[in-house]
Amino acid sequence: NAGVTQTPKFQVLKTGQSMTLQCAQDMNHEYMSWYRQDPGMGLRLIHYSVGAGITDQGEVPNGYNVSRSTTEDFPLRLLSAAPSQTSVYFCASSTGTGITNTEAFFGQGTRLTVV
Amino acid sequence: KNQVEQSPQSLIILEGKNCTLQCNYTVSPFSNLRWYKQDTGRGPVSLTIMTFSENTKSNGRYTATLDADTKQSSLHITASQLSDSASYICVVTDSNYQLIWGAGTKLIIKP
Numbered sequence: 001n002a003g004v005t006q007t008p009k010f011q012v013l014k015t016g017q018s019m020t021l022q023c024a025q026d027m028n029h030e031y032m033s034w035y036r037q038d039p040g041m042g043l044r045l046i047h048y049s050v051g052a053g054i055t056d057q058g059e060v061p062n063g064y065n066v067s068r069s070t071t072e073d074f075p076l077r078l079l080s081a082a083p084s085q086t087s088v089y090f091c092a093s094s095t096g097t098g099i100t101n102t103e104a105f106f107g108q109g110t111r112l113t114v115v
Numbered sequence: 116k117n118q119v120e121q122s123p124q125s126l127i128i129l130e131g132k133n134c135t136l137q138c139n140y141t142v143s144p145f146s147n148l149r150w151y152k153q154d155t156g157r158g159p160v161s162l163t164i165m166t167f168s169e170n171t172k173s174n175g176r177y178t179a180t181l182d183a184d185t186k187q188s189s190l191h192i193t194a195s196q197l198s199d200s201a202s203y204i205c206v207v208t209d210s211n212y213q214l215i216w217g218a219g220t221k222l223i224i225k226p
Contacts, residue, residue, distance in 0.1 A: 004158070042119065042204070042216030043159075090158050106158025 002026045006091050006107035013081040013114045021076040021110050023091030029105075031094045032074040033058070034066065036087040037109075043090065049074055081114045088112070117142040119207050119217035127223045132195055136220045138188040138205030146208040150179050150190050153202045153219065162190070162203075192222075200224045 007022045025032065033048035045058030049068040063085060065077040074093075078085060088111050094104040119140045128134050140148070147166045151159035163172040163179040165188070172179050176193045192199055205217040 040218055042206075042218050043214075044216075045214070092158070103161045103164075104159075106160070108157050 004091055004093050004105050004107040006089075006110050008110060009108065011110060011112050013078070013112065015081060015083060015114060017081050019078050019081070021078075021089055021091075021112075023074045023076065023107060024072050025074075025091075025093040025105070026072065027093060027095075027105065028071060029093035029095055030071070032068070033092050033104075034064070034074070034076045035090045035092065036060065036085075037090060038087050046076065046089075078112075081112075083114045086112060086114045117207075117209055117213075117215045119205055119215050121203075121205050121217040121220050123220060124218075125221040125223070127225060128195055130195060130197055130224050130226050133191065133193050134195060134222065136190045136192075136203050136222070138190070138217055140186050140188070140205070140207045140215070140217075142207040142209050142215050143186070144210045145183075146210060146212065148179075148181055148188050149206045149208070150177070150188075151204040151206060153204060155201070159204055195224045197224050197226060 004025045030051045034046040035043040037043050044060045046064050047066040049055045052068050052071050055066050088109050090109050091107040092104045122137045149164040150162045152162050153159040163174050165172050165181045167183045178191045181188045200223050202219040202221045204219040207215045
């Protein structure tokens, strides 16, 4: 069972570079989301999607773009990397329209360093 | 501001011992409270979920309690094992279905 697959697992970028973090799920979940996790802080929501073609901003969306052309894929794009975007990024998916009484399934994370 | 505070920040115990992790929240009203376990280098995995009407929920050696009046939850781990070494995160869902995440407690089990 693949579940939620994130690639790459590690990435180093130079300031100003752009890149796409990939996320795919094989559970046919409607709801997908991207979080960043920084030391000493709770997970913070970047963007989320309630279904193909529908995306919305979370708590910390600046500097990131998303799209949802299929149910399975939800890539996160960094437009112009900054050192403040050094973090661990998690993609999650769940049934329904939110991570409420349904369980969220997380990918294993992408550790991004911007130098 | 809605907040979730967890204590302690970190905890070291010997294998076989019990421990209790705390979660205090200011989210009001809230929909549910969930505990996640996050192994190093992995994404969080759900352990338990409780609504405001539930006081206790167990999952094997993990028992979560909730006091909605005092806005406190605890996660009790019985007879700890080396595999329990992880971060434990408390997450509260508010009435707008927004998730408020705690920073987690890092638990280390020593043999």
